[in-house]
Amino acid sequence: MTADHVIETVALSKRYGNKLALDHLDLCIPRGRIHAIVGANGAGKSTLFRVLLGFLPPTSGSARILGRDSRLLGPDDRARIGFVNEEHTLPGWMRVSQVVAMQQRQYRRWNQHAYDDVIGHYNVEPRQKIAQLSRGERAGFNLALALAQSPELLVLDEPTLGLDVVAKRAFLESLMYGNATEQCTVVYCSHQMEEIERVADNLVILERGRLMHMSAPEDFTARVSLWIADMPFKGPERSTVPGLLEAQRIDGLHHYLVLDQDTDFEAFLRAAGARSVQSMPVSLDRAVNGFLAKNHAAPAEKLQ
């Protein structure tokens, strides 16, 4: 039976001592397409995947992956999930051909074409040892292995971190234009907004173990705007500014990055004494960073 959602959590919580890494998280990721998950370090991404893949039990709530309870995953279930992350757990002394042989034995649905398709972009020889591969080659190799499994769900955790531009491009091309990914749902964790902008159909923002936003990337960008106003003295108290993400004073002008504000915000600024007010849209990068930076500790405001 196919599930409509590849990932489904209901009020999922995970506590480590005093820290609540996942806080009643309700997340539903539909089948198909490429979903990017972003969040600052500590937002709960790694914990979420450990719980979803059954490596950690939840403190409360439920987690389901490909329609199965995460705590009850068997080898057949795991075979339907491909996982690529930055750390590599393959032993350095093993040869590429040996690893491939091992995977071929382990996965019934091994697709040699999918493997060849991806590995063909990399200069990887079957007799090479894993330790001899460059970072980019290892990333390509991991992707080739994961896709050859014919997974229904492919989870990538910062897969292009540390890759040079050539390797990065090859990786993204294999991910977006290969035949193997057409049949599977891709969940992609990354900090690199430039990449997410190119790749993601759906943007999921996690913060402090909660879901803060989920939509197409451009729909999120549309929620954020930058307003620049010429105001006397210090301007309104930060806590009174509606939807405030970031406030800065640059060359005597007040810059406000705000969320979900419309033309009423101009009225607010004028009421606060603004002589001139202008607004404009921002890039996805600026919008997401502003959103995530909001709750982080900032240096005390300097008096101007």
Added chain:
Amino acid sequence: MARTRALMIQIATGDPRPIGKQIVDAVRMKIATGELDPGDQLPSVRGLAQQLTINPNTVAKAYAELTAEGWLESRQGLGLYVAPPRQRLSDAERDRRLDEAIQRFLHDVIALDFAPDEVQARLHHEFLALAPRKSA
């Protein structure tokens, strides 16, 4: 010889305009200025996506918007082509869009303190440079 006409456009990430919109704007401009002719075949969805290193769904959406607006037409089993020129929007819609564009333009230049004659002359000059194949 390839049947597809090369589509010389670029996209920029980190731009306030979404990538899909950049594609729609760029293709529209190429058609309007005559760089692409009616009957020219556009790259496939996957082909353009690969050229720009972006998600094919983004290209598909941009192509769908251009087709809905009448700039492109789909030929069964063959691909997407530049549609023959015809009135793509109603007169009322054209008027409305022109008004909006004029307001945006005026808003941008009003503070620059040029004489209206000078602005008009400059506009006329740019218009001619942009659309050499269109009759005045």
